[in-house]
Amino acid sequence: MRVLIVDDDAIVASSLATILSAEDDIEVVGQGGSGPQAVAGYARHQPDILLMDIRMPGGDGLSAAEQVLEHDRQARIVFLTTFSDDDYIVRALRMGARGYLIKQDVAQVAPALRSVMAGLTVMEGQVLERTATMGATMGETMEAPTGSLRAPQPRGYGERSAVFASLTEREYEVVEALSEGLDNAEVAGRLFMSEGTVRNHISAVLAKLGLRNRTQVAVLYYRSAGA
Structure with missing residues (x-):
């Protein structure tokens, strides 16, 4: 699979690129550090998966995902973030994100991306717990x-x-x-x-x-x- 990584922390983006590139079935086709770079990078590289942070000072990931999905409703977007905020989770699900992962165990990222390529939507355990307690209505x-x-x-x-x-x-x-x-x-x-x-x-x-x-x-x- 061809993966585009977007994270405003250059060290995180570089580390993810190194880890994922070590996998035989993953090619990191590019990196970015803001929402606009995610949109431009997706248009340029047409990756199989856009792996992206949510909070980025140069343009947030949710808005970038919205723009990408407006042009390609089949885009596979997976959020990898430190925030399990209810509003973020709901917005991500609503717009059609294929995954919502928390930056804790990066070793689980590659298996999660394979699941997305197989047609599944993936959510880290902490996120699933949040969705179960978001409210009664x-x-x-x-x-x-x-x-x-x-x-x-x-x-x-x-x-x-x-x-x-x-x-x-x-x-x-x-x-x-x-x-x-x-x-x-x-x-x-x-x-x-x-x-x-x-x-x-x-x-x-x-x-x-x-x-x-x-x-x-x-x-x-x-x-x-x-x-």
Whole structure:
């Protein structure tokens, strides 16, 4: 796989390049230190994976990822950062990032990138824990996207991942609505059902999928989008 590394810490970027280049199946095609350099580097090198930090003084990684995905919705972007901030995680998932890793064990980066190349979305354990405790309702944590940010829908509505095979068509429609951050009233309005029926469908979805709250439903939806 061809990897572009972008991190404002030149030592970190260089170290990652050295570690990944030692792998037989990885070629580091370039390095950058800011969001604009990530966008330009992606256009120039067309890497298989863009491995990028989030907080960079020359232009943040989330904004850069948004620009890259506007031109290439199939871009594989993996964030490698020290921040497991809820807002960052949600924005990354919403825009269609393929991975969110924490800078702790760099030895796990290469295996994670291989998983992404295999079509999986990868999240470090600490990030998964954060997604499970973000809040009880989507309205509190999964706000509607702003600007040109949008939820990833590579399958198209109605084309579901196998992880949702146990759901009825109506239940899956509710899952799609929840993934957009709609509250019960908005889901009811879109799907032409009562709020009570929406609540019943949500309860059924949680029970069938073994999840605890609406946030976990949305996270599962985004994680399965690229599978």
